[in-house]
Amino acid sequence: MDRQQVAEAFEEMADLLEFRGEEPFKVRAYRRGAEAVRRSPEELAVLRGEGRLHELPGIGKALEEKIGELLDRGTFRALEELKRSVPAGMEELLAVPGLGPKTAARLYRELGIKDRAGLAAALEQKRLRDLPGMGERREQQLREALAARERLTSRHPLSETLPLAEALVEEVRRLPGVRQVAVAGSIRRFRDTTGDIDLVAEAADPEAVGRAFAASGRVSRVLALGEVRARVILAEGIQADLWAVAPGGFPAALHHATGSKNHSVRLRSLARQLGLTLNEYGIFRGEESLAVRSEEDIYRHLGLPFIPPELREDSGEIEAALAGQLPELLNPADILGDLHVHTDWSDGQRSVDEMAAAARELGYRYLAICDHSRSLGVAHGLDGERLARQREEIAAVNAAHPEFRLLAGVEVDIRMDGSLDLPDAVLAQLDFVTASIHAGLGADRAIQTRRLVRAMENPHVDAIGHPTGRILGRREPYELDLEEVVAAAARTGTALELNAQLSRLDLSTEHLRLARERGVQVVVNSDAHGVEGLRNMVFGVRSARRGWLGRAQVRNARPWTAD
Protein backbone atom coordinates (compact mmCIF):
# COMPACT_ATOMS: atom_id res chain seq x y z
CA MET A 1 0.00 0.00 0.00
CA ASP A 2 1.32 3.42 -0.86
CA ARG A 3 0.67 6.75 0.87
CA GLN A 4 -2.30 7.55 -1.34
CA GLN A 5 -4.04 4.30 -0.52
CA VAL A 6 -3.43 4.64 3.22
CA ALA A 7 -4.78 8.19 3.06
CA GLU A 8 -7.89 6.97 1.24
CA ALA A 9 -8.49 4.31 3.89
CA PHE A 10 -8.33 6.98 6.62
CA GLU A 11 -10.69 9.20 4.67
CA GLU A 12 -13.12 6.35 4.26
CA MET A 13 -12.90 5.76 7.99
CA ALA A 14 -13.65 9.43 8.63
CA ASP A 15 -16.70 9.33 6.35
CA LEU A 16 -18.07 6.27 8.08
CA LEU A 17 -17.47 7.68 11.56
CA GLU A 18 -19.21 10.84 10.51
CA PHE A 19 -22.22 8.91 9.27
CA ARG A 20 -22.35 7.11 12.57
CA GLY A 21 -22.44 10.45 14.36
CA GLU A 22 -19.16 9.87 16.18
CA GLU A 23 -17.19 12.56 17.93
CA PRO A 24 -16.38 15.22 15.29
CA PHE A 25 -12.84 15.60 16.61
CA LYS A 26 -12.21 11.93 16.05
CA VAL A 27 -13.41 12.34 12.49
CA ARG A 28 -11.06 15.27 12.09
CA ALA A 29 -8.19 13.27 13.50
CA TYR A 30 -8.59 10.70 10.71
CA ARG A 31 -8.84 13.43 8.07
CA ARG A 32 -5.76 15.13 9.44
CA GLY A 33 -3.97 11.79 9.50
CA ALA A 34 -4.88 11.24 5.85
CA GLU A 35 -3.38 14.63 4.97
CA ALA A 36 -0.22 13.91 6.89
CA VAL A 37 0.24 10.55 5.21
CA ARG A 38 -0.41 11.94 1.75
CA ARG A 39 2.16 14.67 2.27
CA SER A 40 4.80 12.50 3.87
CA PRO A 41 8.06 13.08 2.02
CA GLU A 42 9.16 9.52 2.80
CA GLU A 43 7.72 6.06 2.16
CA LEU A 44 5.54 4.87 5.04
CA ALA A 45 7.29 1.51 5.14
CA VAL A 46 10.61 3.27 5.66
CA LEU A 47 9.24 5.49 8.43
CA ARG A 48 7.65 2.50 10.09
CA GLY A 49 10.87 0.51 9.89
CA GLU A 50 12.66 3.30 11.68
CA GLY A 51 9.85 3.77 14.21
CA ARG A 52 9.28 7.33 13.03
CA LEU A 53 5.65 7.27 11.88
CA HIS A 54 4.56 9.36 14.87
CA GLU A 55 6.78 12.18 13.60
CA LEU A 56 4.14 12.90 10.98
CA PRO A 57 1.89 15.67 12.35
CA GLY A 58 -1.42 14.22 13.52
CA ILE A 59 -0.19 10.63 13.66
CA GLY A 60 -0.31 9.32 17.22
CA LYS A 61 -0.24 5.89 18.72
CA ALA A 62 -3.59 4.68 17.35
CA LEU A 63 -3.06 5.84 13.77
CA GLU A 64 0.50 4.57 13.81
CA GLU A 65 -0.78 1.08 14.58
CA LYS A 66 -3.43 1.35 11.88
CA ILE A 67 -0.84 2.34 9.29
CA GLY A 68 1.05 -0.80 10.29
CA GLU A 69 -2.06 -2.90 9.76
CA LEU A 70 -2.71 -1.24 6.40
CA LEU A 71 0.84 -1.92 5.22
CA ASP A 72 0.59 -5.56 6.29
CA ARG A 73 -2.98 -6.43 5.29
CA GLY A 74 -4.31 -3.61 3.13
CA THR A 75 -7.00 -2.74 5.67
CA PHE A 76 -7.50 -2.38 9.42
CA ARG A 77 -9.84 -3.99 11.88
CA ALA A 78 -11.70 -0.85 12.97
CA LEU A 79 -12.44 0.02 9.34
CA GLU A 80 -13.64 -3.48 8.53
CA GLU A 81 -15.96 -3.47 11.53
CA LEU A 82 -17.37 -0.07 10.72
CA LYS A 83 -17.95 -1.03 7.10
CA ARG A 84 -20.12 -3.92 8.23
CA SER A 85 -22.39 -1.60 10.19
CA VAL A 86 -22.89 1.00 7.46
CA PRO A 87 -24.69 0.47 4.12
CA ALA A 88 -22.33 0.31 1.16
CA GLY A 89 -23.75 3.26 -0.80
CA MET A 90 -23.33 5.72 2.05
CA GLU A 91 -20.13 7.31 0.79
CA GLU A 92 -21.63 8.28 -2.55
CA LEU A 93 -24.57 9.73 -0.66
CA LEU A 94 -22.29 11.83 1.55
CA ALA A 95 -20.58 13.11 -1.60
CA VAL A 96 -23.77 14.88 -2.69
CA PRO A 97 -23.21 18.60 -2.01
CA GLY A 98 -25.40 19.89 0.81
CA LEU A 99 -26.09 16.40 2.10
CA GLY A 100 -24.12 15.76 5.26
CA PRO A 101 -23.84 12.92 7.75
CA LYS A 102 -26.78 13.94 9.92
CA THR A 103 -29.18 14.06 7.00
CA ALA A 104 -27.77 10.90 5.44
CA ALA A 105 -28.23 9.02 8.69
CA ARG A 106 -31.82 10.23 9.00
CA LEU A 107 -32.66 9.34 5.42
CA TYR A 108 -31.34 5.84 6.02
CA ARG A 109 -33.06 5.42 9.35
CA GLU A 110 -36.43 6.85 8.45
CA LEU A 111 -36.80 6.17 4.73
CA GLY A 112 -34.36 3.32 4.14
CA ILE A 113 -32.37 5.39 1.61
CA LYS A 114 -28.89 3.92 1.34
CA ASP A 115 -27.41 5.18 -1.95
CA ARG A 116 -27.88 7.81 -4.62
CA ALA A 117 -30.32 5.76 -6.62
CA GLY A 118 -32.46 5.46 -3.49
CA LEU A 119 -32.29 9.19 -2.92
CA ALA A 120 -33.27 9.91 -6.53
CA ALA A 121 -36.26 7.58 -6.22
CA ALA A 122 -37.39 9.13 -2.93
CA LEU A 123 -37.15 12.60 -4.45
CA GLU A 124 -39.16 11.42 -7.42
CA GLN A 125 -41.89 10.19 -5.05
CA LYS A 126 -41.68 13.40 -2.99
CA ARG A 127 -41.15 11.42 0.19
CA LEU A 128 -38.64 13.77 1.83
CA ARG A 129 -40.93 16.73 2.34
CA ASP A 130 -42.97 14.93 4.99
CA LEU A 131 -40.02 14.56 7.35
CA PRO A 132 -39.90 17.18 10.13
CA GLY A 133 -37.45 19.92 9.26
CA MET A 134 -37.60 19.11 5.55
CA GLY A 135 -39.71 20.75 2.90
CA GLU A 136 -40.25 21.23 -0.79
CA ARG A 137 -37.34 23.60 -1.15
CA ARG A 138 -35.00 21.17 0.48
CA GLU A 139 -36.15 18.50 -1.97
CA GLN A 140 -35.53 20.81 -4.87
CA GLN A 141 -32.10 21.68 -3.51
CA LEU A 142 -31.12 18.03 -3.27
CA ARG A 143 -32.54 17.31 -6.72
CA GLU A 144 -30.30 20.00 -8.18
CA ALA A 145 -27.30 18.86 -6.18
CA LEU A 146 -27.78 15.30 -7.38
CA ALA A 147 -27.98 16.44 -11.00
CA ALA A 148 -24.95 18.73 -10.64
CA ARG A 149 -22.97 15.94 -9.07
CA GLU A 150 -23.41 13.89 -12.22
CA ARG A 151 -21.88 16.68 -14.31
CA LEU A 152 -19.18 18.23 -12.19
CA THR A 153 -15.81 16.73 -11.60
CA SER A 154 -14.66 17.76 -8.18
CA ARG A 155 -11.37 19.46 -9.07
CA HIS A 156 -10.20 21.41 -12.08
CA PRO A 157 -6.68 21.94 -13.38
CA LEU A 158 -5.15 25.32 -12.69
CA SER A 159 -4.63 25.80 -16.42
CA GLU A 160 -8.42 26.00 -16.66
CA THR A 161 -9.28 27.97 -13.53
CA LEU A 162 -6.48 30.55 -13.47
CA PRO A 163 -7.39 32.28 -16.77
CA LEU A 164 -11.06 32.10 -15.80
CA ALA A 165 -10.34 33.62 -12.39
CA GLU A 166 -8.37 36.45 -13.96
CA ALA A 167 -11.20 37.18 -16.37
CA LEU A 168 -13.66 37.26 -13.46
CA VAL A 169 -11.43 39.67 -11.55
CA GLU A 170 -11.62 42.08 -14.48
CA GLU A 171 -15.41 41.79 -14.57
CA VAL A 172 -15.81 42.37 -10.85
CA ARG A 173 -13.41 45.31 -11.04
CA ARG A 174 -15.86 47.00 -13.39
CA LEU A 175 -18.87 46.55 -11.10
CA PRO A 176 -20.06 49.83 -9.54
CA GLY A 177 -18.27 50.90 -6.36
CA VAL A 178 -15.56 48.23 -6.42
CA ARG A 179 -12.27 49.56 -5.07
CA GLN A 180 -10.12 46.50 -5.31
CA VAL A 181 -10.48 42.83 -6.13
CA ALA A 182 -8.16 39.86 -6.07
CA VAL A 183 -8.03 36.11 -6.64
CA ALA A 184 -7.83 34.15 -3.38
CA GLY A 185 -8.22 30.49 -2.45
CA SER A 186 -6.19 27.63 -3.85
CA ILE A 187 -5.50 29.54 -7.06
CA ARG A 188 -3.66 32.22 -5.07
CA ARG A 189 -1.81 29.47 -3.23
CA PHE A 190 -1.05 28.08 -6.69
CA ARG A 191 -2.24 24.56 -6.11
CA ASP A 192 -2.07 22.63 -9.38
CA THR A 193 -5.76 21.77 -9.23
CA THR A 194 -8.54 23.77 -7.64
CA GLY A 195 -12.02 22.89 -6.50
CA ASP A 196 -13.48 26.34 -7.04
CA ILE A 197 -12.59 29.95 -7.77
CA ASP A 198 -12.40 32.35 -4.81
CA LEU A 199 -12.49 36.11 -5.25
CA VAL A 200 -12.39 38.94 -2.73
CA ALA A 201 -13.64 42.45 -3.44
CA GLU A 202 -13.75 45.66 -1.42
CA ALA A 203 -16.59 48.08 -2.11
CA ALA A 204 -18.63 50.79 -0.46
CA ASP A 205 -21.75 48.65 -0.85
CA PRO A 206 -20.52 45.05 -0.69
CA GLU A 207 -23.94 43.44 -0.78
CA ALA A 208 -24.75 45.17 -4.07
CA VAL A 209 -21.51 43.84 -5.56
CA GLY A 210 -22.45 40.31 -4.56
CA ARG A 211 -25.87 40.71 -6.15
CA ALA A 212 -24.41 42.13 -9.35
CA PHE A 213 -21.90 39.28 -9.52
CA ALA A 214 -24.64 36.68 -9.06
CA ALA A 215 -26.66 38.32 -11.82
CA SER A 216 -23.77 38.27 -14.29
CA GLY A 217 -24.27 36.52 -17.61
CA ARG A 218 -21.42 34.12 -16.82
CA VAL A 219 -23.38 32.60 -13.94
CA SER A 220 -25.51 29.57 -14.65
CA ARG A 221 -26.80 28.99 -11.12
CA VAL A 222 -26.73 30.79 -7.77
CA LEU A 223 -26.04 28.48 -4.86
CA ALA A 224 -26.08 31.08 -2.10
CA LEU A 225 -26.36 34.82 -1.91
CA GLY A 226 -25.90 36.62 1.38
CA GLU A 227 -24.59 39.85 2.80
CA VAL A 228 -20.91 39.10 2.38
CA ARG A 229 -20.69 36.12 0.08
CA ALA A 230 -22.08 35.10 -3.30
CA ARG A 231 -21.58 31.49 -4.29
CA VAL A 232 -22.38 30.53 -7.88
CA ILE A 233 -21.83 27.93 -10.59
CA LEU A 234 -20.34 29.48 -13.72
CA ALA A 235 -21.36 28.56 -17.23
CA GLU A 236 -18.15 26.51 -17.40
CA GLY A 237 -19.52 24.28 -14.63
CA ILE A 238 -17.03 25.60 -12.07
CA GLN A 239 -18.05 26.98 -8.68
CA ALA A 240 -17.03 30.54 -7.84
CA ASP A 241 -17.25 32.35 -4.49
CA LEU A 242 -17.07 36.11 -4.17
CA TRP A 243 -16.47 37.65 -0.74
CA ALA A 244 -17.41 41.33 -0.82
CA VAL A 245 -16.38 43.47 2.14
CA ALA A 246 -16.61 47.10 3.22
CA PRO A 247 -13.62 49.45 2.94
CA GLY A 248 -10.86 48.47 5.33
CA GLY A 249 -11.92 44.84 5.47
CA PHE A 250 -9.93 43.68 2.48
CA PRO A 251 -6.74 42.24 4.04
CA ALA A 252 -8.53 40.10 6.63
CA ALA A 253 -11.06 38.87 4.06
CA LEU A 254 -8.32 38.10 1.55
CA HIS A 255 -6.43 36.17 4.17
CA HIS A 256 -9.51 34.23 5.18
CA ALA A 257 -10.49 33.41 1.60
CA THR A 258 -6.94 32.39 0.70
CA GLY A 259 -6.79 29.70 3.37
CA SER A 260 -5.90 26.98 3.28
CA LYS A 261 -8.53 25.91 5.71
CA ASN A 262 -5.99 23.91 7.68
CA HIS A 263 -3.59 26.85 7.77
CA SER A 264 -6.37 29.10 9.08
CA VAL A 265 -7.40 26.57 11.70
CA ARG A 266 -3.85 26.47 13.01
CA LEU A 267 -3.59 30.25 13.08
CA ARG A 268 -6.89 30.59 14.94
CA SER A 269 -5.76 28.06 17.45
CA LEU A 270 -2.53 30.01 17.88
CA ALA A 271 -4.54 33.22 18.27
CA ARG A 272 -6.67 31.63 20.97
CA GLN A 273 -3.55 30.67 22.92
CA LEU A 274 -2.58 34.34 22.85
CA GLY A 275 -6.02 35.40 24.08
CA LEU A 276 -6.98 36.65 20.62
CA THR A 277 -9.71 35.78 18.16
CA LEU A 278 -8.97 35.55 14.44
CA ASN A 279 -11.79 35.61 11.92
CA GLU A 280 -12.47 36.96 8.42
CA TYR A 281 -13.08 40.45 9.79
CA GLY A 282 -9.80 40.86 11.57
CA ILE A 283 -8.05 39.95 14.77
CA PHE A 284 -9.52 40.83 18.16
CA ARG A 285 -8.61 41.04 21.82
CA GLY A 286 -12.03 40.83 23.40
CA GLU A 287 -14.02 43.66 21.87
CA GLU A 288 -10.94 45.51 20.74
CA SER A 289 -10.08 45.21 17.06
CA LEU A 290 -6.36 45.14 16.34
CA ALA A 291 -5.13 47.05 13.30
CA VAL A 292 -5.02 44.94 10.14
CA ARG A 293 -3.90 47.02 7.17
CA SER A 294 -2.24 44.12 5.41
CA GLU A 295 -1.91 40.36 5.69
CA GLU A 296 1.49 40.99 7.29
CA ASP A 297 -0.30 42.60 10.25
CA ILE A 298 -2.25 39.42 10.93
CA TYR A 299 0.93 37.39 11.22
CA ARG A 300 2.62 40.13 13.22
CA HIS A 301 -0.16 40.11 15.85
CA LEU A 302 0.39 36.36 16.17
CA GLY A 303 4.11 36.86 16.62
CA LEU A 304 4.93 35.35 13.23
CA PRO A 305 6.77 36.51 10.15
CA PHE A 306 4.68 36.85 6.99
CA ILE A 307 3.91 33.47 5.47
CA PRO A 308 3.54 33.66 1.68
CA PRO A 309 0.30 32.23 0.22
CA GLU A 310 2.13 29.40 -1.58
CA LEU A 311 3.19 27.95 1.80
CA ARG A 312 -0.17 28.14 3.56
CA GLU A 313 -1.04 24.46 3.66
CA ASP A 314 -0.27 23.53 7.28
CA SER A 315 2.51 21.38 5.97
CA GLY A 316 5.16 22.63 8.35
CA GLU A 317 5.15 26.34 7.52
CA ILE A 318 3.71 27.39 10.90
CA GLU A 319 6.33 25.42 12.83
CA ALA A 320 9.02 26.89 10.57
CA ALA A 321 7.67 30.40 11.12
CA LEU A 322 7.57 29.94 14.90
CA ALA A 323 11.17 28.75 14.81
CA GLY A 324 12.23 31.63 12.56
CA GLN A 325 13.15 29.14 9.87
CA LEU A 326 10.88 29.98 6.98
CA PRO A 327 12.75 29.48 3.72
CA GLU A 328 13.74 32.43 1.53
CA LEU A 329 11.57 31.65 -1.47
CA LEU A 330 12.42 32.01 -5.11
CA ASN A 331 11.27 35.26 -6.78
CA PRO A 332 10.69 35.91 -10.47
CA ALA A 333 13.60 38.37 -10.46
CA ASP A 334 15.95 35.59 -9.34
CA ILE A 335 15.57 33.76 -12.64
CA LEU A 336 18.62 34.47 -14.80
CA GLY A 337 17.87 32.18 -17.71
CA ASP A 338 15.68 29.52 -19.24
CA LEU A 339 17.20 26.12 -19.97
CA HIS A 340 14.50 24.52 -22.07
CA VAL A 341 12.94 26.19 -25.11
CA HIS A 342 12.08 25.00 -28.61
CA THR A 343 12.51 26.67 -32.00
CA ASP A 344 11.31 26.12 -35.54
CA TRP A 345 14.14 23.61 -35.96
CA SER A 346 11.76 21.15 -34.28
CA ASP A 347 8.20 21.86 -33.13
CA GLY A 348 8.63 25.48 -31.99
CA GLN A 349 7.15 28.41 -33.87
CA ARG A 350 10.03 30.91 -33.77
CA SER A 351 13.60 31.01 -34.97
CA VAL A 352 16.67 30.68 -32.75
CA ASP A 353 17.33 34.39 -33.20
CA GLU A 354 13.76 35.39 -32.25
CA MET A 355 13.73 33.25 -29.12
CA ALA A 356 17.09 34.70 -28.06
CA ALA A 357 15.86 38.25 -28.62
CA ALA A 358 12.74 37.56 -26.54
CA ALA A 359 14.87 36.12 -23.74
CA ARG A 360 17.10 39.21 -23.71
CA GLU A 361 14.00 41.36 -23.53
CA LEU A 362 12.97 39.49 -20.39
CA GLY A 363 16.34 40.39 -18.90
CA TYR A 364 17.75 36.87 -19.03
CA ARG A 365 21.50 36.36 -19.19
CA TYR A 366 21.30 32.99 -20.91
CA LEU A 367 18.94 30.71 -22.80
CA ALA A 368 19.33 27.07 -23.80
CA ILE A 369 17.88 25.95 -27.11
CA CYS A 370 16.67 22.41 -26.44
CA ASP A 371 14.87 21.13 -29.49
CA HIS A 372 13.67 17.56 -29.73
CA SER A 373 15.93 14.72 -30.86
CA ARG A 374 15.42 12.63 -33.96
CA SER A 375 13.12 9.87 -32.74
CA LEU A 376 10.37 12.37 -32.08
CA GLY A 377 9.43 12.37 -35.76
CA VAL A 378 6.19 14.31 -35.27
CA ALA A 379 8.24 17.18 -33.85
CA HIS A 380 10.88 17.14 -36.61
CA GLY A 381 13.45 16.00 -34.11
CA LEU A 382 17.09 16.79 -34.81
CA ASP A 383 19.93 14.38 -35.56
CA GLY A 384 23.63 15.08 -35.04
CA GLU A 385 24.03 16.73 -38.37
CA ARG A 386 21.14 19.17 -37.99
CA LEU A 387 22.25 19.93 -34.46
CA ALA A 388 25.68 20.86 -35.81
CA ARG A 389 24.08 23.24 -38.28
CA GLN A 390 21.90 24.72 -35.54
CA ARG A 391 25.04 25.33 -33.48
CA GLU A 392 26.36 27.59 -36.23
CA GLU A 393 23.24 29.71 -35.94
CA ILE A 394 23.66 29.80 -32.16
CA ALA A 395 27.30 30.84 -32.52
CA ALA A 396 26.26 33.73 -34.77
CA VAL A 397 23.84 35.02 -32.11
CA ASN A 398 26.51 34.75 -29.44
CA ALA A 399 28.96 36.70 -31.62
CA ALA A 400 26.44 39.49 -32.07
CA HIS A 401 25.44 39.66 -28.37
CA PRO A 402 28.47 39.14 -26.15
CA GLU A 403 26.58 40.13 -22.98
CA PHE A 404 24.12 37.27 -23.48
CA ARG A 405 24.87 33.56 -23.68
CA LEU A 406 22.83 31.36 -26.00
CA LEU A 407 23.45 27.72 -25.12
CA ALA A 408 23.37 24.84 -27.54
CA GLY A 409 21.23 22.13 -26.06
CA VAL A 410 18.80 19.37 -26.85
CA GLU A 411 15.79 17.64 -25.34
CA VAL A 412 16.95 14.14 -26.07
CA ASP A 413 14.49 11.27 -26.00
CA ILE A 414 15.00 8.49 -23.50
CA ARG A 415 14.44 5.11 -25.13
CA MET A 416 12.67 2.17 -23.48
CA ASP A 417 15.94 0.74 -22.20
CA GLY A 418 17.15 4.07 -20.80
CA SER A 419 19.63 4.69 -23.59
CA LEU A 420 19.44 8.03 -25.37
CA ASP A 421 18.30 8.91 -28.84
CA LEU A 422 21.62 10.59 -29.78
CA PRO A 423 25.17 9.23 -29.54
CA ASP A 424 27.40 10.42 -26.70
CA ALA A 425 29.75 12.03 -29.21
CA VAL A 426 26.93 14.36 -30.27
CA LEU A 427 25.78 15.09 -26.71
CA ALA A 428 29.36 15.86 -25.70
CA GLN A 429 29.41 18.86 -28.01
CA LEU A 430 26.37 20.49 -26.40
CA ASP A 431 26.20 22.95 -23.50
CA PHE A 432 23.04 21.63 -21.88
CA VAL A 433 21.32 18.28 -22.30
CA THR A 434 17.80 17.66 -21.05
CA ALA A 435 16.60 14.06 -21.29
CA SER A 436 12.89 13.30 -21.38
CA ILE A 437 10.47 10.46 -21.86
CA HIS A 438 7.97 10.97 -24.69
CA ALA A 439 7.03 7.43 -25.63
CA GLY A 440 6.32 4.18 -23.86
CA LEU A 441 4.34 6.05 -21.22
CA GLY A 442 2.51 2.94 -20.11
CA ALA A 443 5.57 0.92 -19.10
CA ASP A 444 5.59 -0.44 -15.57
CA ARG A 445 7.11 1.19 -12.53
CA ALA A 446 10.37 -0.73 -12.53
CA ILE A 447 11.01 -0.07 -16.21
CA GLN A 448 10.20 3.67 -16.04
CA THR A 449 12.34 4.14 -12.95
CA ARG A 450 15.20 2.25 -14.54
CA ARG A 451 14.87 4.34 -17.72
CA LEU A 452 15.27 7.60 -15.88
CA VAL A 453 18.05 6.35 -13.63
CA ARG A 454 20.03 5.06 -16.59
CA ALA A 455 19.56 8.33 -18.45
CA MET A 456 20.89 10.23 -15.44
CA GLU A 457 23.92 7.96 -15.31
CA ASN A 458 24.94 9.26 -18.72
CA PRO A 459 27.55 11.93 -17.86
CA HIS A 460 26.31 14.25 -20.61
CA VAL A 461 22.78 14.54 -19.22
CA ASP A 462 22.33 17.74 -17.21
CA ALA A 463 18.62 17.52 -16.41
CA ILE A 464 15.53 15.33 -16.68
CA GLY A 465 12.63 17.07 -18.43
CA HIS A 466 9.07 16.92 -17.03
CA PRO A 467 10.08 13.98 -14.83
CA THR A 468 6.67 12.41 -14.18
CA GLY A 469 5.00 13.17 -17.51
CA ARG A 470 1.68 14.21 -16.03
CA ILE A 471 -0.75 16.45 -17.91
CA LEU A 472 -3.10 17.94 -15.33
CA GLY A 473 -6.66 16.80 -15.76
CA ARG A 474 -5.74 14.67 -18.78
CA ARG A 475 -2.90 12.27 -18.12
CA GLU A 476 -1.71 10.63 -14.95
CA PRO A 477 2.02 10.62 -14.14
CA TYR A 478 3.97 7.59 -15.35
CA GLU A 479 4.32 4.77 -12.89
CA LEU A 480 7.53 5.80 -11.19
CA ASP A 481 9.53 5.35 -8.02
CA LEU A 482 10.18 9.04 -7.60
CA GLU A 483 12.22 8.50 -4.45
CA GLU A 484 14.67 6.35 -6.37
CA VAL A 485 14.76 8.92 -9.16
CA VAL A 486 15.54 11.68 -6.66
CA ALA A 487 18.22 9.54 -5.06
CA ALA A 488 19.80 8.93 -8.48
CA ALA A 489 19.63 12.65 -9.25
CA ALA A 490 21.48 13.36 -6.02
CA ARG A 491 24.08 10.69 -6.74
CA THR A 492 24.75 11.74 -10.34
CA GLY A 493 24.40 15.49 -9.80
CA THR A 494 21.60 15.67 -12.36
CA ALA A 495 19.01 18.43 -12.06
CA LEU A 496 15.30 17.66 -12.15
CA GLU A 497 13.12 19.97 -14.19
CA LEU A 498 10.16 21.86 -12.88
CA ASN A 499 8.34 22.26 -16.17
CA ALA A 500 6.46 25.55 -15.89
CA GLN A 501 3.73 24.88 -18.43
CA LEU A 502 0.45 25.32 -16.53
CA SER A 503 -0.82 22.04 -17.89
CA ARG A 504 2.22 20.22 -16.49
CA LEU A 505 3.74 21.83 -13.38
CA ASP A 506 5.91 18.76 -13.24
CA LEU A 507 7.49 18.10 -10.65
CA SER A 508 4.61 18.45 -8.21
CA THR A 509 4.80 20.29 -4.88
CA GLU A 510 5.50 17.14 -2.86
CA HIS A 511 8.22 15.99 -5.24
CA LEU A 512 9.86 19.39 -5.18
CA ARG A 513 10.02 19.26 -1.41
CA LEU A 514 11.55 15.81 -1.59
CA ALA A 515 14.15 17.05 -4.07
CA ARG A 516 14.93 19.95 -1.76
CA GLU A 517 15.37 17.68 1.23
CA ARG A 518 17.69 15.41 -0.71
CA GLY A 519 19.82 18.30 -1.97
CA VAL A 520 18.83 17.82 -5.60
CA GLN A 521 19.04 20.82 -7.92
CA VAL A 522 15.85 21.87 -9.68
CA VAL A 523 15.78 23.74 -12.98
CA VAL A 524 12.66 25.81 -13.61
CA ASN A 525 11.96 25.82 -17.35
CA SER A 526 9.29 27.38 -19.53
CA ASP A 527 9.45 24.65 -22.20
CA ALA A 528 8.37 27.49 -24.51
CA HIS A 529 7.45 26.64 -28.08
CA GLY A 530 7.07 30.32 -28.96
CA VAL A 531 7.86 33.78 -27.62
CA GLU A 532 4.75 33.97 -25.43
CA GLY A 533 5.57 30.63 -23.87
CA LEU A 534 8.62 32.14 -22.19
CA ARG A 535 6.17 33.81 -19.82
CA ASN A 536 5.28 30.41 -18.38
CA MET A 537 8.31 30.97 -16.18
CA VAL A 538 6.27 32.90 -13.62
CA PHE A 539 4.05 29.84 -13.14
CA GLY A 540 7.16 27.79 -12.57
CA VAL A 541 8.42 30.24 -9.98
CA ARG A 542 5.18 30.11 -8.06
CA SER A 543 5.22 26.32 -8.16
CA ALA A 544 8.81 26.33 -6.97
CA ARG A 545 7.73 28.48 -4.03
CA ARG A 546 5.12 25.87 -3.12
CA GLY A 547 7.98 23.38 -3.03
CA TRP A 548 9.83 25.65 -0.55
CA LEU A 549 12.56 26.30 -3.12
CA GLY A 550 14.85 29.30 -3.00
CA ARG A 551 17.71 30.49 -5.15
CA ALA A 552 20.11 27.97 -3.65
CA GLN A 553 18.17 25.00 -5.00
CA VAL A 554 17.39 26.40 -8.44
CA ARG A 555 19.97 25.95 -11.18
CA ASN A 556 18.78 28.82 -13.36
CA ALA A 557 18.71 31.28 -10.48
CA ARG A 558 22.48 31.30 -10.70
CA PRO A 559 24.80 32.60 -13.42
CA TRP A 560 25.64 30.16 -16.18
CA THR A 561 28.75 28.09 -15.69
CA ALA A 562 29.44 24.90 -17.57
CA ASP A 563 29.78 22.26 -14.89
Added chain:
DNA sequence: GCCGTTTTCGGCCCGACTGTTTTCAGTCG
Protein backbone atom coordinates in the same frame (compact mmCIF):
# COMPACT_ATOMS: atom_id res chain seq x y z
C1' DG B 1 -7.86 10.46 17.96
C1' DC B 2 -4.22 14.08 18.87
C1' DC B 3 -1.66 16.96 21.78
C1' DG B 4 0.98 20.01 25.53
C1' DT B 5 5.54 27.82 26.86
C1' DT B 6 -1.74 27.13 30.56
C1' DT B 7 -2.67 20.99 30.07
C1' DT B 8 -0.97 13.59 30.23
C1' DC B 9 -6.92 15.49 30.75
C1' DG B 10 -9.74 18.44 28.54
C1' DG B 11 -9.59 20.94 25.22
C1' DC B 12 -9.90 20.82 19.93
C1' DC B 13 -11.43 27.67 14.66
C1' DC B 14 -14.99 30.43 13.33
C1' DG B 15 -18.59 32.30 10.79
C1' DA B 16 -21.89 32.46 6.39
C1' DC B 17 -25.78 30.74 4.47
C1' DT B 18 -30.06 27.92 3.83
C1' DG B 19 -34.34 26.02 5.11
C1' DT B 20 -37.35 25.51 8.43
C1' DT B 21 -37.96 27.28 12.11
C1' DT B 22 -39.26 31.82 15.60
C1' DT B 23 -34.03 30.67 17.82
C1' DC B 24 -31.75 26.78 15.40
C1' DA B 25 -29.55 22.66 13.05
C1' DG B 26 -27.00 21.22 9.29
C1' DT B 27 -23.56 21.98 5.96
C1' DC B 28 -19.67 24.05 4.14
C1' DG B 29 -15.05 26.02 3.67
